[in-house]
Amino acid sequence: MDIDLITNILYAMIRTGTPLLIVALGELVCEKSGVLNLGQEGMMLMGAVVGFIVTLLSGSLLLGFILAMVAGVLMSLIFGLITMELSANQVATGLALTIFGTGLSAFIGSEFVGKPIEGLDPVFIPVLTDLPIIGRMLFGQDLIVYLSFILFGAVYWFINHSRPGLVLKAVGENPHAANAIGLPVFKTRYLAIIFGGAMAGLAGGYLSLAYTPLWAENMSAGRGWIALALVVFASWKAERVLLGAWLFGLASILHLVFQGLGFAVSPNLLAILPYLATVVVLVILSSNQTRSRLVAPMSLGNPFHARG
């Protein structure tokens, strides 16, 4: 294996991992508040299609990304209203959101399939880009990749070191106790859901505006589901989400690597790797009850009813 190949693999790994990282960070914050939103895939697709159309019509990538996030937020608000105000089952609602988003995005985007736009260009950071091996990987990417680094840092700090992060964790562990000591349960959960939606929208926009600058029906191709698995894989820790996203990114380009090395392995076979890894982690986690009980937000998936 020569240096160029390694450099390229690492570059592609980060690039492929970025949408996963962004969605998973959003879902991580959402799940920390005790809300399980399975609608990631649907929110991503809506972000992708809205971002693409806006950029195509306006010519502005920035506007495309912003409205992609807005689309994700609007989708997440549907989820929020149904699960929070109407206390509907989070799992069922999330699944419905994914189905809804998949269908709606295909409908909206049918006119725009295959139309070309000018995608997001990489921004080379002088000097650093030329570092061997890691230069391209960390400093030769586009702005959204850099933004994902910042987002990771922000989420990590927020969850582990900020007071609102503490509130978030408390609400996710025991919303009733949180309410009893006067923490804003509803507000916290709404904000977490909205953040999750914004991140899913951004990741969707990244797919259609930067990763492969075009719109195709169902173009997120299961990344929303991988991100959900990723949060479990990371046992709800931000730093592991970062690592996992890049690992999963690597797993999904492995077939290219193997081709480069002269092995023929079916890409479909390799595509199961992230899920396999998640199953393994789940098994390891649940083998020890102490760990499994302390690691996941305790009220994950439980609706919170307002006091009577």
Added chain:
Amino acid sequence: MKQHSPPPRLSLRGITKQYPGCLANDDVHLDIAPAEIHALLGENGAGKSTLMKVIYGLVKPDRGEVLWDGLPIEVKDPAQARKMGIGMVFQHFSLFETLTVTENIALALGDDAGALDQLAEKIRTVSEKYGMTINPEREIHTLSVGERQRVEIVRCLVQNIKLLILDEPTSVLTPQEVDSLFITLRQLASEGCSILFISHKLNEVKALCHNATVLRAGRVSGECVPAEEDTTSMAKLMVGDDTPVSTTYPKKLRSTPLLCISDLNLHSDDPFGVHLKHINLTVNAGEIVGIAGVAGNGQEELLASLSGEHLCPDGKTITFAGDAVADLPPDQRRRWGLGFVPEERLGRGAVPEMSLTENALLTGFLSGLLSKGMVAWKKAETFADQIIDQYRVKAAGRHAQADSLSGGNLQKFIIGREIMQNPKILIAAHPTWGVDIGAATAIHKALISLRDKGTAILVISEDIDELFLISDRIGAICNGALSPVKPTPESSIQELGRMMAGDFSQSAHEGSATL
């Protein structure tokens, strides 16, 4: 009305709160002076919790006003209550298990918490000042129940507190822990803090409180100075005149073993569970054995082994009249003649979404409610009606869903269901938990008459008074080990308290087997 020179710290004027189908508070008046320890007495369902939630801003009253230091105010939410200097210690702790003591307290303090390391220092200082040492760095799930309560109290004390509300604070403590809690509360009151002590335990109120307000069915039924009253007169205020409040039952010593546990060991899978260690216990036909203990010391695990929810590999570990049953599932044990009243009423004692008839059927199907494999609904309904009638269960009828009943009424229903099947062995966890005095007396009488018919009864309870009242022999469980079980007349509350704290000194070396 009492005369105080300064205005009362807190004054409630005509508080009324109506819930659908239930008038929780009806024109309630209450005054608490600075530095006063005031008792709020009442049975379960008398409206204590609602009143306390009104003070803490969790419930909005329909009518009435709240005066704070003489000025009318509206407490909108707990955050505002906290800012005013009201602290509350809940019966069911509002702590976050995966967070540390400091983080928990920081959460409650809001923006006033400041830096975590300074707060930790403050927690250490305050907890030592009031004799309630806690380590701020520990995570809550590693703490005992008593320690958790300290965290709740310290959480109130680190702020500038003027009124501390404690909801049934002693129900989870050993008698020794109760004593030290009282010392802390007196110290606090002497520094000017008002304390509202909610309880139904008359002895404690008598020992601690300056004044008492008694609630019955949502109304104030009387006010008194506990030190000048005897417990019977206060109990009368709580339950009304026509209910007998105290009796004693003759103790019996029997010698026909029916339920035998020999060397029961259980490794709990639950991270917050307790491992059972070498439990030996015999319950004879026609006697009641009482096991005291602070919650979370192995009661759940012991109950699970007895009910059949946890199976032992060696069937002989538990025997019913010599039959090895420890490896048999719950339904086979019930077929043998076991009656079981679990700790959790909703979810284990009853299915919340099912009607009372259906719930009666759940364990009653063995006693003739089936015909040719089909449910005999008429009989099941009669059976449910009998329970409701005999145990005076307040419900909308046998069609009422189990979760529509108050805790105490559901408890009466579950106990009644088990007792009416005339079990050969009855295992009851907290048989009168949350039940009013009148109904508790009825349940005690039913247990005693079941005993006199020859049933072996094991009662596991946190209520020591109850255990002394009905048990023929008594012991305690602590950290998964069982103390020696002694005839009740030879034991004392002090000794039992020591045993609840794990001090089995007198016969610890001869092994814990008795009889």
